[in-house]
Amino acid sequence: MDKVIVTALLVIAGVTAAALVTTTLTPIVGSSSRSIVESQKDLSVRISTDVEIVTVHSTNSTTVNAWVKNIGGANITQLSLSDIFIGSNDQTQFYVLSYDSTGNLADNNWSTAKTGPWTQGETVEISIKLNNASALIKPKIYFLRFATSNGIQSDYQFKFDQ
Amino acid sequence: MGSSISALLIISVLLTSVIVMFRSNQIGMNLLAEANRNAAEYRSEKLDSAFELSSEITTLSSYNEVDAQGCKPLYTGIMRKGQIEPGNKWDCYWFDGPNASSFDIDYFRNIVSTMNRTSLNQLSFDYYHVGSPVTETNMGPDDNFEDVNDSAGSISFTTTTTSDLNNKHHLKVWYFGDASNPIGTHRGKYSITLDFGDAVDLSTVQCVDKFRLKNLGQSSFPVESPYFLDNVDVFVQLRPANQPEAMTKLTRSDSNILGNNEWVITLPETISINGTQEPNDVYEPSIFNSSEVLQLSTKLNNYNQESGTLILIWPNGLKTTENFDSLCNN
Numbered sequence: 001m002d003k004v005i006v007t008a009l010l011v012i013a014g015v016t017a018a019a020l021v022t023t024t025l026t027p028i029v030g031s032s033s034r035s036i037v038e039s040q041k042d043l044s045v046r047i048s049t050d051v052e053i054v055t056v057h058s059t060n061s062t063t064v065n066a067w068v069k070n071i072g073g074a075n076i077t078q079l080s081l082s083d084i085f086i087g088s089n090d091q092t093q094f095y096v097l098s099y100d101s102t103g104n105l106a107d108n109n110w111s112t113a114k115t116g117p118w119t120q121g122e123t124v125e126i127s128i129k130l131n132n133a134s135a136l137i138k139p140k141i142y143f144l145r146f147a148t149s150n151g152i153q154s155d156y157q158f159k160f161d162q
Numbered sequence: 163m164g165s166s167i168s169a170l171l172i173i174s175v176l177l178t179s180v181i182v183m184f185r186s187n188q189i190g191m192n193l194l195a196e197a198n199r200n201a202a203e204y205r206s207e208k209l210d211s212a213f214e215l216s217s218e219i220t221t222l223s224s225y226n227e228v229d230a231q232g233c234k235p236l237y238t239g240i241m242r243k244g245q246i247e248p249g250n251k252w253d254c255y256w257f258d259g260p261n262a263s264s265f266d267i268d269y270f271r272n273i274v275s276t277m278n279r280t281s282l283n284q285l286s287f288d289y290y291h292v293g294s295p296v297t298e299t300n301m302g303p304d305d306n307f308e309d310v311n312d313s314a315g316s317i318s319f320t321t322t323t324t325s326d327l328n329n330k331h332h333l334k335v336w337y338f339g340d341a342s343n344p345i346g347t348h349r350g351k352y353s354i355t356l357d358f359g360d361a362v363d364l365s366t367v368q369c370v371d372k373f374r375l376k377n378l379g380q381s382s383f384p385v386e387s388p389y390f391l392d393n394v395d396v397f398v399q400l401r402p403a404n405q406p407e408a409m410t411k412l413t414r415s416d417s418n419i420l421g422n423n424e425w426v427i428t429l430p431e432t433i434s435i436n437g438t439q440e441p442n443d444v445y446e447p448s449i450f451n452s453s454e455v456l457q458l459s460t461k462l463n464n465y466n467q468e469s470g471t472l473i474l475i476w477p478n479g480l481k482t483t484e485n486f487d488s489l490c491n492n
Contacts, residue, residue: 011167013168014166014167014168014169014171015167015168015171017168017172018167018168018171018172018175019171021171021172021175022171022175025175025176025179026175026179029178029179029182029183030182032183032186033182033183033185033186033187034186036183036186036187036190037186037189037190037193039190040189040190040191040193040194041190041193043194043197044193044194044196044197044198045197047194047197047198047200047201048197048200048201050201050204050479052479054395054397054473054475054479054481055397055399055409055473055475057399057407057409059406059408060406065409067395067397067411069395069475069479071204071477071478071479072201072204073197073200073201073204074197120393121392121393121477122393123395123411123475125411161407
């Protein structure tokens with residue numbers, strides 16, 4: 001009789017221990033596997049992402065237009081999270097531009113008419129407005145840097161000579 | 163027994179965990195491999211791509227229009243070519259200039275190649291002042307002529323009148339001995355260049371009709387597929403005199419008849435190279451293979467013969483540019 005009770009207690013203890021291990025391990029394994037897939041997915045998107053500034057044109061000292069092409073193998077989302085910088089090659093001017101979603105381009109802001117995902121091969125036009133204090137100076141050479149939200153960047157050098 | 167059951171359960175859970183982790187890692191690695199493969203394909207395509215952008219220059223119709231005397235315009239610095247032979251006994255040109263001014267005609271003749279000539283090398287250049295008619299048989303008034311036998315040289319004349327919008331100076335190229343010969347004789351090819359004041363801007367007589375893109379790389383492209391063409395970008399940067407530069411992104415046209423600010427690409431089966439039609443898109447029709455030549459036509463809105471640059475960006479980001487003095491803007 002004692003043996004039966006002991007055996008039963010051991011079985012209950014064993015099953016309980018196994019259940020505890022299962023309930024503890026399952027979410028850990030699940031989240032670990034998800035994070036592995038997600039991190040490698042992010043990395044694969046980063047590998048597939050590539051952009052190139054195809055041309056830059058300044059109509060006057062405070063208005064610059066840039067055309068940027070998605071030359072990678074992935075669509076680019078969240079274009080508004082991209083970063084744009086303008087600087088002079090002599091390092092006397094450097095401006096970090098902010099995204100303007102209103103459409104009324106404010107000073108030292110950039111905007112684009114592009115909405116939705118930026119598909120492969122597509123070229124989007126970026127409009128940039130500088131304020132008078134940060135206006136381009138003739139005949140300096142400037143660079144424009146465009147960086148996507150996942151850190152892929154392209155540089156373009158242009159001369160302001162208008 | 164209980165410990166055995168629990169051990170089995172724990173082992174099975176651990177094994178399942180290992181399998182799940184392994185599988186997730188495999189999925190992640192597949193994603194990475196796919197991305198790496200795409201990136202490698204893209205890099206290799208870009209490395210294998212090389213283009214040469216050039217322009218097809220044509221002469222404006224006004225350059226070949228003749229005046230009431232049947233003469234074509236002769237502009238300073240722009241060479242004219244012709245051939246005096248039976249059936250074409252004389253060529254005639256008009257030009258502008260003030261009175262009592264000296265001008266030169268630089269000539270070049272191919273004498274080494276006989277071109278059906280025997281020893282008849284002499285060629286005559288006659289100057290006709292404003293108002294003096296030019297005919298097949300008459301000689302230049304006031305003995306204003308030169309007979310040349312050399313293969314190259316320069317001859318000088320002095321104007322005796324002033325030209326205006328409707329009345330021009332004329333130059334006749336012929337052989338004066340053929341005045342009474344109804345057939346004429348072989349005198350061969352010649353080229354002449356007027357040296358009289360400032361050179362004429364080429365854009366007034368020539369324009370770029372089409373651009374040509376030659377595939378110098380090893381990659382092939384489906385250039386007649388709209389999906390591919392949608393990813394080709396064409397920009398034109400114009401440089402008007404005393405005005406800011408203007409940049410225009412052109413849109414693709416599905417038709418060969420272009421609207422304003424449009425471009426179209428064609429891959430012709432044959433293409434003219436140095437005046438000879440040569441095979442072009444023969445291998446894999448509609449695929450832009452190595453050594454084949456694409457033709458790119460553009461049409462700009464409000465175009466006033468400004469000089470500029472055409473910028474062509476391929477879907478893989480490769481960029482080529484070509485400067486032009488003037489577009490025909492067909």
